[in-house]
Amino acid sequence: MTRYVMVADLRRCVGCQTCTAACKEGNGTPPGVQWRRVLDLESGTYPDVRRVFVPVGCQHCANPPCLEVCPSTATRQRPDGIVTIDYDLCIGCSYCIMACPYDARSLIDRPLYAFGDEPTPAEAARIRHQTSGVATKCTFCAKRIDAGVARGLVPGQDPEATPLCVNSCISGALSFGDIDDPAGPVADLLAENQWFRMHESEGTEPGFYYIWDKGTL
Amino acid sequence: MSQPIASRRQSYWDLRAAGNFIGGGSGAGLLVMAALAAFAGAPFRLALALGLAGVLLGLSLVWLEIGRPWRALNVFFHPRTSWMTREGIVAGLLLPVGLVASLTASALATAATALLAGGFLYCQARILRAARGIPAWRQAEIVPLILATGFAEGSGLYLLAGTATIAAITCALLAALAREAAWRAYREGLASTKLAQPSLAAFESASARGTRAAQITAMAVMVLALAAARFAPGASASLAAAAGALAAGGGWGLKAVLITRAAFTRPVAIPVMPMRGGGDVRAWRPSRS
Amino acid sequence: MSSAPLRESPPQAADNGAIRAVPSYCYNCVAGPDLMTVRVENGVATRIEPCHAAAAIHPGLGRVCVKAFGLVQKTYNPHRVLTPMRRTNPRKGRDEDPGFVPISWDEALDTIAARLQDIRARGLVDEAGLPRVAATFGHGGTPQSYMGTFPAFLSAWGPIDYSFGSGQGVKCVHSEHLYGEFWHRGFTVCADTVHTRYVISCGSNVEVSGGVCAVRRHADARIRGVKRVQIEPHLSPTAACSAEWVPIKPKTDPAFLLALVHTLLFEHERSALDLPFLRDRTAAPYLVAANGYYLRDPATGKPLLWDETSGGAVPFDTPGAHPALEGRYTVATAVTRGPDNEISPLEAASARTALTAMADAMQSYTADWAAGVCDIPAGTIRRIAAEFLDNACIGATINIDGETLPFRPVAVTLGKTVNNGWGAYECCWARTMLATLVGALEVPGGTLGTTVRLNRPHENRLLSVKPGEDGFMAAHFNATDRNGWMAQPSGRNAHRTLVPILGNSPWAQALGPTHLAWMFSRAAPTEWPTPNLPEIWFAFRTNPAISFWDTAEIGRAMARMPFIVAFAYTFDETNHMADILLPDATDLESTQLIRIGGTKFVEQHWAHHGVALRAPAVAPQGEARDFTWISTELARRAGLLERYNAALNRGAAGAPLKGEGYDFSLATDRAHDVDTIWNAVCQAATAELGGTAEARDLDWFKQHGHYVVPFKREDWYLYPTMVRLGLRFELPYQERLLRVGEELGRRLHEHGIHWWDRQLDEYVALPQWHDVPERWVQAIRDLGADPADYPLWGITTKVMPYTTGNNAGIPLMHEVSANLRGHGAVVINAATAARLGIAAGDRVEVRSPIGSTTGRAALVQGCRPDTVVIPGQFDHWKTPFAKDLAFPSLNTVVPMSLALTDATGSGADVVRVAVRKLRAEAGAP
Numbered sequence A: 001m002t003r004y005v006m007v008a009d010l011r012r013c014v015g016c017q018t019c020t021a022a023c024k025e026g027n028g029t030p031p032g033v034q035w036r037r038v039l040d041l042e043s044g045t046y047p048d049v050r051r052v053f054v055p056v057g058c059q060h061c062a063n064p065p066c067l068e069v070c071p072s073t074a075t076r077q078r079p080d081g082i083v084t085i086d087y088d089l090c091i092g093c094s095y096c097i098m099a100c101p102y103d104a105r106s107l108i109d110r111p112l113y114a115f116g117d118e119p120t121p122a123e124a125a126r127i128r129h130q131t132s133g134v135a136t137k138c139t140f141c142a143k144r145i146d147a148g149v150a151r152g153l154v155p156g157q158d159p160e161a162t163p164l165c166v167n168s169c170i171s172g173a174l175s176f177g178d179i180d181d182p183a184g185p186v187a188d189l190l191a192e193n194q195w196f197r198m199h200e201s202e203g204t205e206p207g208f209y210y211i212w213d214k215g216t217l
Numbered sequence B: 001m002s003q004p005i006a007s008r009r010q011s012y013w014d015l016r017a018a019g020n021f022i023g024g025g026s027g028a029g030l031l032v033m034a035a036l037a038a039f040a041g042a043p044f045r046l047a048l049a050l051g052l053a054g055v056l057l058g059l060s061l062v063w064l065e066i067g068r069p070w071r072a073l074n075v076f077f078h079p080r081t082s083w084m085t086r087e088g089i090v091a092g093l094l095l096p097v098g099l100v101a102s103l104t105a106s107a108l109a110t111a112a113t114a115l116l117a118g119g120f121l122y123c124q125a126r127i128l129r130a131a132r133g134i135p136a137w138r139q140a141e142i143v144p145l146i147l148a149t150g151f152a153e154g155s156g157l158y159l160l161a162g163t164a165t166i167a168a169i170t171c172a173l174l175a176a177l178a179r180e181a182a183w184r185a186y187r188e189g190l191a192s193t194k195l196a197q198p199s200l201a202a203f204e205s206a207s208a209r210g211t212r213a214a215q216i217t218a219m220a221v222m223v224l225a226l227a228a229a230r231f232a233p234g235a236s237a238s239l240a241a242a243a244g245a246l247a248a249g250g251g252w253g254l255k256a257v258l259i260t261r262a263a264f265t266r267p268v269a270i271p272v273m274p275m276r277g278g279g280d281v282r283a284w285r286p287s288r289s
Numbered sequence C: 001m002s003s004a005p006l007r008e009s010p011p012q013a014a015d016n017g018a019i020r021a022v023p024s025y026c027y028n029c030v031a032g033p034d035l036m037t038v039r040v041e042n043g044v045a046t047r048i049e050p051c052h053a054a055a056a057i058h059p060g061l062g063r064v065c066v067k068a069f070g071l072v073q074k075t076y077n078p079h080r081v082l083t084p085m086r087r088t089n090p091r092k093g094r095d096e097d098p099g100f101v102p103i104s105w106d107e108a109l110d111t112i113a114a115r116l117q118d119i120r121a122r123g124l125v126d127e128a129g130l131p132r133v134a135a136t137f138g139h140g141g142t143p144q145s146y147m148g149t150f151p152a153f154l155s156a157w158g159p160i161d162y163s164f165g166s167g168q169g170v171k172c173v174h175s176e177h178l179y180g181e182f183w184h185r186g187f188t189v190c191a192d193t194v195h196t197r198y199v200i201s202c203g204s205n206v207e208v209s210g211g212v213c214a215v216r217r218h219a220d221a222r223i224r225g226v227k228r229v230q231i232e233p234h235l236s237p238t239a240a241c242s243a244e245w246v247p248i249k250p251k252t253d254p255a256f257l258l259a260l261v262h263t264l265l266f267e268h269e270r271s272a273l274d275l276p277f278l279r280d281r282t283a284a285p286y287l288v289a290a291n292g293y294y295l296r297d298p299a300t301g302k303p304l305l306w307d308e309t310s311g312g313a314v315p316f317d318t319p320g321a322h323p324a325l326e327g328r329y330t331v332a333t334a335v336t337r338g339p340d341n342e343i344s345p346l347e348a349a350s351a352r353t354a355l356t357a358m359a360d361a362m363q364s365y366t367a368d369w370a371a372g373v374c375d376i377p378a379g380t381i382r383r384i385a386a387e388f389l390d391n392a393c394i395g396a397t398i399n400i401d402g403e404t405l406p407f408r409p410v411a412v413t414l415g416k417t418v419n420n421g422w423g424a425y426e427c428c429w430a431r432t433m434l435a436t437l438v439g440a441l442e443v444p445g446g447t448l449g450t451t452v453r454l455n456r457p458h459e460n461r462l463l464s465v466k467p468g469e470d471g472f473m474a475a476h477f478n479a480t481d482r483n484g485w486m487a488q489p490s491g492r493n494a495h496r497t498l499v500p501i502l503g504n505s506p507w508a509q510a511l512g513p514t515h516l517a518w519m520f521s522r523a524a525p526t527e528w529p530t531p532n533l534p535e536i537w538f539a540f541r542t543n544p545a546i547s548f549w550d551t552a553e554i555g556r557a558m559a560r561m562p563f564i565v566a567f568a569y570t571f572d573e574t575n576h577m578a579d580i581l582l583p584d585a586t587d588l589e590s591t592q593l594i595r596i597g598g599t600k601f602v603e604q605h606w607a608h609h610g611v612a613l614r615a616p617a618v619a620p621q622g623e624a625r626d627f628t629w630i631s632t633e634l635a636r637r638a639g640l641l642e643r644y645n646a647a648l649n650r651g652a653a654g655a656p657l658k659g660e661g662y663d664f665s666l667a668t669d670r671a672h673d674v675d676t677i678w679n680a681v682c683q684a685a686t687a688e689l690g691g692t693a694e695a696r697d698l699d700w701f702k703q704h705g706h707y708v709v710p711f712k713r714e715d716w717y718l719y720p721t722m723v724r725l726g727l728r729f730e731l732p733y734q735e736r737l738l739r740v741g742e743e744l745g746r747r748l749h750e751h752g753i754h755w756w757d758r759q760l761d762e763y764v765a766l767p768q769w770h771d772v773p774e775r776w777v778q779a780i781r782d783l784g785a786d787p788a789d790y791p792l793w794g795i796t797t798k799v800m801p802y803t804t805g806n807n808a809g810i811p812l813m814h815e816v817s818a819n820l821r822g823h824g825a826v827v828i829n830a831a832t833a834a835r836l837g838i839a840a841g842d843r844v845e846v847r848s849p850i851g852s853t854t855g856r857a858a859l860v861q862g863c864r865p866d867t868v869v870i871p872g873q874f875d876h877w878k879t880p881f882a883k884d885l886a887f888p889s890l891n892t893v894v895p896m897s898l899a900l901t902d903a904t905g906s907g908a909d910v911v912r913v914a915v916r917k918l919r920a921e922a923g924a925p
Helices: A018-027 A065-069 A095-099 A121-125 A142-150 A164-168 A187-192 B015-040 B045-065 B069-077 B083-104 B107-129 B142-160 B166-193 B197-202 B206-229 B233-261 C066-076 C105-122 C139-145 C150-157 C174-184 C211-224 C253-266 C275-281 C354-362 C367-374 C378-391 C424-437 C514-522 C551-559 C627-637 C641-650 C674-690 C698-704 C719-725 C735-750 C772-782 C811-817 C830-835
Strands: A004-009 A036-045 A048-057 A075-077 A083-085 A174-178 A193-196 A208-214 C014-016 C019-026 C034-041 C044-050 C133-137 C189-191 C198-202 C227-231 C244-246 C287-289 C304-307 C312-315 C328-337 C343-353 C397-400 C403-406 C410-414 C447-449 C536-540 C564-567 C580-582 C592-600 C604-614 C706-710 C792-797 C825-829 C843-848 C851-860 C867-871 C911-917
Touching: A004 A048, A004 A187, A018 A036, A018 A164, A018 C044, A018 C066, A018 C811, A065 A075, A065 A095, A121 C044, A121 C066, A164 A174, A164 C044, A187 A193, A187 A208, B015 B045, B015 B083, B015 B107, B015 B142, B015 B166, B015 B233, B045 B069, B045 B083, B045 B107, B045 B142, B069 B083, B083 B107, B107 B142, B142 B166, B142 B233, B166 B197, B166 B206, B166 B233, B206 B233, C019 C066, C019 C604, C019 C698, C034 C066, C034 C211, C044 C066, C066 C811, C105 C536, C105 C580, C105 C627, C133 C139, C150 C627, C150 C641, C174 C189, C174 C424, C174 C447, C189 C410, C198 C253, C198 C378, C198 C424, C211 C227, C211 C604, C227 C378, C253 C354, C253 C367, C253 C378, C253 C424, C275 C424, C275 C719, C287 C304, C287 C328, C287 C354, C304 C328, C304 C343, C312 C328, C343 C354, C367 C378, C378 C410, C403 C719, C410 C424, C410 C447, C424 C447, C514 C551, C592 C674, C592 C706, C604 C674, C604 C698, C627 C641, C627 C674, C641 C674, C674 C698, C674 C706, C698 C706, C772 C911, C825 C830, C825 C843, C830 C851
Parallel strands: A004 A208, C133 C536, C198 C227, C198 C410, C227 C244, C536 C564, C564 C580, C792 C867, C825 C851
Antiparallel strands: A004 A174, A036 A048, A075 A083, A193 A208, C014 C019, C019 C034, C034 C044, C189 C447, C287 C343, C304 C312, C328 C343, C397 C403, C592 C604, C604 C706, C792 C911, C825 C867, C843 C851, C843 C911
């Protein structure tokens, strides 16, 4: 089986938001909608304070709460674990947004543009990507993966078959691949390092792993 | 400790969505109350009609809220797991059955209406319960709270409709007490999760406190109405109507707060901080050495 | 040079029907350049992608940072100025409407050319000897990578005044530029991150402003286990990503670093230091006389050291000598050479080694003393010193490119506000000495210089090393002797007159005290003729009305400029004062070839070097024109075409067009089109790199993007060159600076100038602590205010989406930055905020005696309670989009004064402030 997962190495991430920008531009998401973003969190009390940058987005859960609540079956799950939204089915009820424990989904009522009411030529060129009135979220760049795989490329290894955020990540924090492929780009990473998944107690079985130290679990 | 983007207030469901829980909850509660009244021989047809109108109004409001209203029928596609689909299906049954009941006063139809109304209210409660991204909604105690609130609103509206019998006032008082108990359990449960600090703060806002005051006042006035029932029926009826308005309004306000003001996303929390260098550097030798 | 490229870049350009991929580069900040690909759909640039084809040669795997992803919005920004424009309102000022009206390129260029020709007819310099034409370019030389052949135009013109600063000295690591390059050819300085184990980082925000290569190198190092200790007042992303954060009181870093030096010298065995390095590669054994100057051999004038074998003093380069590193000695006969070449013969002269003199000077700087100054526990200081020493691996070696080199995996890096203004000299010296004491200067794992700008050639700093006097590298100071000193400034910032260490290379003037040009334009020192303002001021990719200190005053000074030509992207606060606006084709619209690789600013350490093309991905918007076309037309219309073409042939576009075995020279008698010029440059650059047979033309570059040949890793390090040339680092003792300072003081005083006396105090042979933060407290008093009313420190910091990107008008940068705490806000410690009655999101006012700025409060724990931080540079009032953000800017409240200017001419982004809640607007989200 193939199960695509994202791995974020929190030791590496510097919070630069390059992935955020690359995702926004590559997927043509409107202002305010971020399928990938990096949180800037702080814990502790001065002077014993830690600050950490946490890439977030759709966790492509094995047990997605969004899928469970979706009344229209627009939200689905592919055999490779990628959770998708069928924009032609979605009624835009936003219920999936409320059900996601990871705050990963968005919905806009009308098209939005960077500089106001009119799209720039670049926005106009990609307007088909901008979807209003339906829920949207990170797709793991599924179309890119599918096109790459069709050409015999390996997701997470070959840039043309890899999500844009991973391609853009300057610190090497983001990795992607088939967790069931022992020779793939993420298997060793997860085997050799300690990781957690967000809100593990939810039982959602996220496909998004956070590495925090070396060593095995 | 501060976590700047720890959680944010959801902005997708506004007063229109709250309207569905208000109209649907009150309407369903009123339908149940109407059925009880019917079996007790009290007036019920107006209540039935109003209850159905409430449900319909709520659904209409949510229809205005969704992004693609002309695809609304897609809501029925996922009965296997989606409480929203189930709500839609139950509503689809409730409205015609309720219409039949209100037109024919059939006992069977009235009983079915009450059952369906209860089911509809339960679906609404479970919709919130399944919203796992919003700690204030997903809390287990939300289910009795929504149910009790629906009954409290419905029985309050029944009193407001000018049909305040001792039994009706007692019913309303019991529903209000149930709501009070459900609210306390809900608040305690929410506080114990430690995931909903902003929500708890929102429940301390002036508007939220106002709605709570209305709820409590409603119970006090109901007691007065009961006490006055024997020696001053006219005053009792007025008191009951006022109490009913307070009970219903208090519920509506609380739901408006719950849906629009107290609905924060789940705070991001990571169980462990990353190790960023400072490990056993001595173990490393440059590959070129 | 290798005869063939190690890696032939595969074709990157793709043309898949409606979709094209165009190779390009991003050099928006000094930490670049990085390579990228522009995706073009049906003639419209839709997105930026990394240059995956460069993954094997680019240290950042061919990726670009977040700023590059703003270039699409930058291209299609509807607020762009897209036709040349002329000012119609002769009055200038912030409150004046310039009344810009569109004009044709012919009118614009002819107007400028007529002025240029008029100036040429009257003389290129005015009666005071100052250039009549001035130019200011933005951040760190990066505009040069976008100005096409404009350098050839400037070269063809002649003297130009580059002294009107746009942030230099206060926004850069200024003292590091000057002292770093002087001591170890390090215009910027970094850790050898790929080899190091332990980094003491005083405020160096490398994870934000270090660029793609540095971020990747540091991330890899963290995984490896490197320990970086971040010393700074607030918890920056770099502190966040460090193993330890040590909050230090602002501007007390010199005390911290001096205490580390003290601890190494006095609390550890001397044998724990790298004594062979000190003995052979530094001036530590040189004998220092009681008068502060080196004891010299009377016959040769060479500095003496004490030879333990012969038991006497011998010239430093005596073969077979075994120098004593420490001790006090009596030398029978010697001389010293003081200021103005004053030779003092000495008999039975008592002397101590430079290392002993240094130890004497450092004796009082204990960790316990520094603890009180810096607000850092003494135990922490001692531990850091011990960890530094423990990780230095003294005695270890490493093989690099077949050469065995010392392996000293410890480094000290300095951030901006540590590294400019008062205290920066002490920090630079102490940092370099920490490296020197353990032999970790310019060796693998240690503290490295990256590139040179005051010396040449810029492409290879090792080639800039020439033997100089006293066993050191040659230094090229501005003359301070009686005959050579330039009593009358040649530029409006007097860099050759006031700052000897700068020298006078092409970059020197822009690194002088550039705020003086602005200050003196209003009120010049009485000792000098009042400087006339330049008759034409060119400004490109610069916005000093926002980016300098005391921006209101800068704006007023700018409004007095008689004729400003601004290359304009959108309207902004600087070109608001302009007379002519010229819309240049921006990043994705124009052609240029630049050098890449080798070692560049910040942390660009490549194993290759070469050239990369920025090909136009899309046609210029509106009437915007390629900068090379603009430059050629200006040259033609100003009658400079022949000189302009000659400059191109000499290499003004980045590579000489004629070299050994190749000649791609352009005919000098005609104007060449853009592609013809860059075709010649492409071929010449590749022929220079790989030999004539390797020449690649413009079409090849449009397909392949870049061309590289190997760059030896050994060339990352200066140490082998020093050994090969038998040179010593000019450390620890600063005899040259002492002498030069004394001479400068004499010259100034001879001319009645005493207003630079404060700066003369910095010329000491061994840095001493002076109460650095107190200078900023005194500045409050100097402004007639009570320091008690300004109880907090105001400092600034950077965020990557904006760092030096000049992109405050790009909505995408704003949106993604909003994910970071403090964006557009005043960052304040939560406890301090509570004390001041400030809640998160409240609008607050940050005030200094010169003004105030307002913004939202962002409450954090990761900030000293006595410090507030205002990220970025905002407070825009004209730039579209940015002006609506209502963001605060520290620049608005930082006073600009001589008292806050150090000897190198730099200041610092520090000011004492008061913060209060704006009640009327409280509670804004």
